[in-house]
Amino acid sequence: MATKNMLLAGFGGQGILFAAKVAAYAGLMEEKQVSWLPSYGPEMRGGTANCSVCISDEPIGSPLVLAPDILVVMNVQSFDKFIDTVVPGGTAIVDSSLIDKRTDRDDISVFYIDATKQANANGLAGLANIIMLGKMLGETAFTTEEMIEKALRKCVPASKQHLLEPNMKAIRLGMSL
C-alpha cells in the first residue's frame, strides 16, 4: 500500500470524525504516515460533516481527499456529493438504513449495509459509525483488526474505557455484514 485516501461523510453527531480518527490512529499504530482533516464550522453542528484521512508509506502531500480510494457515507447529501468522486477501482460503503439510493457506477465496489438499523437491533445504538468502519476494514483490509483495537484504546477516553468492548463488537459486526 503506497497511499490510501479515505473520505468519511454523514451528519454531525453520527461520529464521523471519531470513526475517521480511529482509522487514522490504526495507521499510526502501524507506524505509517497519517493525516486527519475534518470539515469544521457550521457543518459540525448538525449539518453535513466529513473527514479526510490519508494513510501512507510516504510523507503526505495534500491532506484534503478529493478523490477517495475508500468512501464511507451516512447520509443522502454526502452520497450525492461524493459517490462520483471515488477513484475507479475504489470502494464505497453506504448506510442503506439512511440512504435509499443506489449508484449506477460499475467501476467501483459498493457495499450497502444497514448499519444504523443493525446498531439499534444489536444494542449498539450510536455505534453505526463503528459498524461502518468494521465493514470498511473487512472489505478493504486497510489495516488489521488488531490495529483497530489498539487505535480504539487510544481514541476512547480513559473515563469511558467500558465502551471499548461495544466498539469492538461493532467492528466485528461490521466485518460480518
Place this chain on the structure above:
Amino acid sequence: MKGNEALAEAAIRSGCRHFFGYPITPQTEVAAYMAKRMPKIGGTYMQAESEVAAINMILGSASAGVRAMTSSSSPGISLKGEGISYIAGSDLPCLIINVQRGGPGLGGIQPSQADYWQATKATGHGDFQILVFAPSTVQEMVDTVADAYDMAEKYRMPAMILADGMLGQMMEPVVFEDKEYVPAEKPWATNGHGFKRERNVTNTLYLTPNELEKRVVDRFKRYEIVKENEPRVECLGTEDADIIVVAYGATSRIVKSAVKSAREQGIKAGVIRPITLWPFPDKAIAAAADTAKAFLCVEMSMGQMVDDVRLAVNGKKDVHFFGRTGGVIPTPAEVLEQIKKIAGGVK
C-alpha cells in the same frame, strides 16, 4: 495531535506561561488547550474582553521579560495590529499565532493565505518588521515554536507563526523533543529588581524626530542582520528544474503532490518552499532564477507572496501565478494543469 493543540503544547514546552486570547474559528483549540493546561502548571490563561486587550496584555508580559503568546485568526489579527506595532516599537519579543481564514471582513472560516501582505508588510502602522514563520505540517509547527521564541528574543522583535485553517484543524502524528527551557538573560525587562539597578522603561513615544529616526534606523540595522542570517527555505528538485513552483504552508503540500505528478509525466519541475516569509529567502529564489526557465507561485489568495517572488527573480524569468481564495483549497490537479501549461510554453 490537532495542529492547534500541538501549537499550544509546543509553546508551553518552550517556556510560555502567559497566554492571552479571544476565541475565533479556526484557532479556538489553541486557547481551549491553554485554558486547560495553564492553571495546572502555574501559568496564566486569560480570555480577554477583546483582541485589542489580549495583545496589550502581551505587550505587558513581554515587557516584563516572560514568554507570552496570543493566537487568533485573520479578523482578530487585524484588531491586534495596533498592539503588534507597539510591541515592535518597544523592541519586545513575543509569539503571535495567525491561523488564517478567508477574508476580507469577517470573510469565511475555511483555510486561506490572504494575510501574507499583512504579516510580512503591514501588521500595523510604522516602519517595522516581524519574524514570520510558515510551517507546512503539524510537526513543523511544533518545531517552529521554540525557534520562533529564541529568534524573537535574540533580535528583540515579535514573531508570528502564519498557519491556516487546514494546518490548525488537521491531526498528524507529532514528536515533542525533550528540551529544557532555560530563560535567557533579559537585562532590559521591566520587572521587579528591588532598586538594584536603574529602572527600565518600555516606551514607543519619541517626540523628537531625530531621536525617533535613530531608533528606527538602529532597528533596521538589526533587520539587516536577520535578513542576512535567518531566511529558511526548503528546495526540492530545483537543481535541474525547468519550472519552479513556489508555495508556503499547507499549499506547499498540494504543490509537492502536483510536482511529483509532473515529474512522472516527464516535466522537470521543482519546489521552493519559503519557511520564513520574513526574512524572505530571496537568495534561494534568485539563484534558481539563473537555472530555471519559469516560476509559478501558488497561494490560497489572489497573489501576495508572488510580489516577493518577482522581486527576487528580478525580471530574469517569467513568474506566473495560480491561486484560489475565499477558503477554496487548490487541488493538485489544478496545479498540475498550470505546470503543464507553462511547460508547453517554455519548451
